[in-house]
Amino acid sequence: MTQAIVLILTGVTSAAALWIGTQGLRLRPGDLAPAVGKMLECLGLMLVFFMANAALGLVAIIGGRSLTGAFVSTYAMSDVALLGISFIQGLLFYCWRETKARRRNRGLRASRSDRRAEPAGIQEGG
Amino acid sequence: MTRRTRLLQWIGLAGIGLFLLAAFSPLPNAMFRWSAAASDIQPADAIVVLGAAVETDGTLSCESLARTVRAVTLFRMGHAPILVFSGTSRDDGPSEAHVRAELGARLGVPPEAIRTEPTALTTREEAVRIGGILRAENVRRILLVTDSQHMRRARALFSSGGFQVFPATADARSGAGTSPEARLRLLRDLLGEWLALGYYRAAGYL
Numbered sequence: 001m002t003q004a005i006v007l008i009l010t011g012v013t014s015a016a017a018l019w020i021g022t023q024g025l026r027l028r029p030g031d032l033a034p035a036v037g038k039m040l041e042c043l044g045l046m047l048v049f050f051m052a053n054a055a056l057g058l059v060a061i062i063g064g065r066s067l068t069g070a071f072v073s074t075y076a077m078s079d080v081a082l083l084g085i086s087f088i089q090g091l092l093f094y095c096w097r098e099t100k101a102r103r104r105n106r107g108l109r110a111s112r113s114d115r116r117a118e119p120a121g122i123q124e125g126g
Numbered sequence: 127m128t129r130r131t132r133l134l135q136w137i138g139l140a141g142i143g144l145f146l147l148a149a150f151s152p153l154p155n156a157m158f159r160w161s162a163a164a165s166d167i168q169p170a171d172a173i174v175v176l177g178a179a180v181e182t183d184g185t186l187s188c189e190s191l192a193r194t195v196r197a198v199t200l201f202r203m204g205h206a207p208i209l210v211f212s213g214t215s216r217d218d219g220p221s222e223a224h225v226r227a228e229l230g231a232r233l234g235v236p237p238e239a240i241r242t243e244p245t246a247l248t249t250r251e252e253a254v255r256i257g258g259i260l261r262a263e264n265v266r267r268i269l270l271v272t273d274s275q276h277m278r279r280a281r282a283l284f285s286s287g288g289f290q291v292f293p294a295t296a297d298a299r300s301g302a303g304t305s306p307e308a309r310l311r312l313l314r315d316l317l318g319e320w321l322a323l324g325y326y327r328a329a330g331y332l
Contacts, residue, residue, distance in 0.1 A: 002305040003150060037127075037135060040142075044134030047141045062325075071247045074325075078318045 046090030053086050149306035154313040158301035161316065163277035168292045170206040171265040172241075173197050176252055176272040176280055177213030180222035186229075188298035189273060194226045196296035197271045198233045206269055210241045210259065212252050249276070249322075250331050253283035260289070269294045274301075275319040282332045 021027040057077045064070055076082075147153050175197040178189035186194065190213065201209050209230060213222025221244035231237050241259055246252040260268065267290045272280050274295040284291045303309045326332045 002307075006306055007150070040135040040138035041131055043138030043141055044136070045138075047137050048134070058321075073247075074322070075318065078314055 042091060042094040045094050046087040049089040049093070050083055050086035053082055053089075057082070145310075148310055148313045150309075152309075154309040154316065155301055155303060157316055158275070158312055161278075161320075162274035162297075162301060163281065163293050163295055164274075165295045166292050167200070167205060167269065167294055168267070170267040170269040170292055172208035172210055172260055172263075172267075173200050173206045173269045173271060173294070174210045174256055174260070174284070175212060175226065176249065176270070176276070177222050177246065180213060180216060180219065180225055182217050182219035184220045184225050186222065186225055190222055190226065192298040193271050193273070193296040194229055195233075196294060197269075198230050198235055200269055200271070200294055201230075201235055201239070202233075207239060208241060208263065208265065209235055209239055210243065210256055212243045212246055212256060214244055214247055249280050250283060250326070253280070253287055257284070257287040257289070266290055268292070271296055273297050273299075275316060279319070279323050279326055279332065283326075286332070 022029060054077050058074060061072045061074050061076070064072065175193050178193060179187040180190060181187075194211070197209060197211075200206070211223045211226040211230065213226060215221040221242070223242035223244040227237075227240045227242050230240055243252065243256050243259060246255045266288075268284065269292050270277070270281060270284060271294045274297050277293050277295055281291045281293055299312060299315065300308070301312070303312050323332075
């Protein structure tokens, strides 16, 4: 029953988002495929952070036990908070990379428009 | 599209696939059934209850409570004359072993039949320290109480300590989880135990 509720609920909100996107925000359905690609990339980054955190944590716990004798349970690595924080790290890193890409694209556009404006400037000068 | 971007996309896709499979398919339940140890209740010299967790205010975790109730039931059915409770404390709180011993006494177990081991931090330490207590009392056959996933690792450790081990499983989590959350938790616990089993094998403990 819970499973059906979760699936129906998310199905309804997804359909509503699709309708709002295409009708209200004038988003193109053709842009959905590249958006899925970006979503997968962002999710991949989140999972990389999670795997790195878990691996580093296990090595630190086991290494710390043998080197210092201090005990920390490895079950700490299965805490759901680690997954949540890893996802925030991944999302932030992804947005950071996107900001750089956007700035570079803006720079390229600006230099292209400068080049287009140049011949006119020469004519004016001559 | 760079190779790095494509790799991240594949990782993301695998993550979604694994999530959907774990949350919305019976795969975790099947994995649970496949790797669960079965109980084999036999008359023994002692019942050994392995530690799970206790909060600083003395509240036992569901796993700890399930194991304690199972052990007390076995004791009251007359399967063994000694009951050993294990479990350390968290921060400055009471030890799990002592909280369980109090609960056992309230449920009708005579205090003279109860032993406690409140210092062992890992399953391996439990096998070593409880093994010492039991050998001093000439115990050879034990009923080992822990959850059905942990049993394989725990049983191997106690067997290598020279005991004849009869598993008595006590699960706080059902292997027939019907909600997505229950199945995700089940998978997380399974992966954790498999990782621990791999570590114990790699370290030469098993």
